[in-house]
Amino acid sequence: MNNTYYNLTLILLFSIAFFLMSNVILDIKELSKKNSENLEYICEALKPNNVVKATITAYSATESECDSDPTITASMRKVRPGTVAVSRDLFNKGWTFGGKIYIKSLGVYEINDLMHERYKNRVDVFIGDTIKARKFGVKKDVIVALLKI
Numbered sequence: 001m002n003n004t005y006y007n008l009t010l011i012l013l014f015s016i017a018f019f020l021m022s023n024v025i026l027d028i029k030e031l032s033k034k035n036s037e038n039l040e041y042i043c044e045a046l047k048p049n050n051v052v053k054a055t056i057t058a059y060s061a062t063e064s065e066c067d068s069d070p071t072i073t074a075s076m077r078k079v080r081p082g083t084v085a086v087s088r089d090l091f092n093k094g095w096t097f098g099g100k101i102y103i104k105s106l107g108v109y110e111i112n113d114l115m116h117e118r119y120k121n122r123v124d125v126f127i128g129d130t131i132k133a134r135k136f137g138v139k140k141d142v143i144v145a146l147l148k149i
Contacts, residue, residue, distance in 0.1 A: 049093045050146040056103060058127045058136035059085065073113035085113030085124040095146050104143040 061071050061079050073079050075097035084103075086095045091114055095101070099111045103123065115124050123144055127133040 050148075052090070052121060052144055053141045054087075054090070054144045055122045056106070056125060056139040056142045056144070057122065058125045058133040060127055060130040060133040075112045077112050079113070079126055081126065081128065082109055083112045083126040084109040085115045085126070086111050087115045087119040087122040088117050089120050090123070100147040102145045102147055108147065 071079055073083065073085070077083075084101065086101075091111075095111055097111055100108055101111060101123070102108050103125070106125065109123075109125065113124070113126070115122060125136070127136060
């Protein structure tokens, strides 16, 4: 892909993002670098309900944070790095098991788990170490995009 085409594509995608999302502007350049051969997936991510500002937290596989078998996710897969749990409101908007999401400044993750119903507009990143998960803290208003890969 030559540089001119790449730059024009970035400009077009940025314009579309600004138009569709008004206050929520996706960092297209960063996302495009990671998916430069799959730019059509970025356009899909810009559809309504596919880009949100969410609260990001972290969890580890402990009974106090999960249930009696914390190593198995709601999708019946073993929990592993790269796994996220999503709040049920996002799940009901199509953010379903096996889907890939891009979390700004963190990267691409796979949806394999659900959060408790009390949480809304939230993504929980799996971190194997409980101390590191707690240190991760709560990050508010982070741009998250559902990818169609």
